[in-house]
Amino acid sequence: MAELHLFGQIEGGSGFPQRRLFCKWGLHAGAAWTLLAGAGAGQTQLDDPQVDDVAHWGHPLDMHLATKGLQGWPRLLLEVWHVDGWGRPGLAGYGVCHVPSAPGCHRVTCVTWRPRGTRAQRLLGTGGPQLRVPEVTAAGAGDRFRLSTESAGTVTLELGVVTRNMGRYGVALG
């Protein structure tokens, strides 16, 4: 069995119209992968930036995965939410990024999007529309037809990848 270690941080988010943000994250992988140690999902702290317009979370990631195959390479699903002055959460954006495959340290910038909704919803609703099951539409490529979205900000992650025994199975990761 080959192994993969993921270390790093969800550093922060920027480019969103709101400043008080937090991020929910989850790791999704195919059936060949098992999470041996570490939390596979979580939520960062809520940050209210004072210095610049970037919300800094610094959320540590530490996961140990084992795999029997290369299909379904792990992806991180990110949901950025903002909290308004009254304490109500609203969706700011969804983003998916694959865990880098080459061993080493990588600085990953994940772009995000949010569902647009009809004109009536935009005028009257609070917080904007959200996907009911974000894992299905965001993590896979299958079901996005007919979904209209608009672009949102970016999330910066610092991801480090350490692999074990990949060479033994003849896999070249670069």
Added chain:
Amino acid sequence: DDLYCKFSFVYGQDWVPTAGLEEGISQITSKSSVLPTTLVWNLPIDITFKSTNPFGWPQIVLSVYGPDFFGHDVVRGYGAVHVPFVPGRHKRTIAMFVPESTSRLQQLTSWFTGRRPEFTDPKVVAQGEGREVTRVRSQGFVTVCFNVMTKDLHKLGYDVGSAQGPGPQGFHSF
């Protein structure tokens, strides 16, 4: 001005420090009268770890403290970053944040009494669990410079990749 920094290392169960200081406190520093206006601690760190598993790779946790308007010692920021696993020289800039109380009255009284919200154990900053209930304000950055050497990682089958960007690999020793 008048800030000092405490550092400590947080690591998983499979890790053991074998040499060096696990915790320390810096001197109290202030800005110089001449530009550039950065605060300099220049605090050397030297530590050696031994492990059976990359999971729980050590992180350095920093807490910065300084006096407030009335002279009380209050926390000015917490931050953490993973020790890089790629051998070589690395520079990391960590965003620091301060916990925020949820009620306005508490914010006002803590400004007067000098008892700001702080973490009972700064090592919480290195973990992902329990962060979803924290509200923070990010303010300031701390720069840490690492020189990392590893032993026997490759022998056990681990591949950590090479450092990104130009580094000391281009130099040959004479």
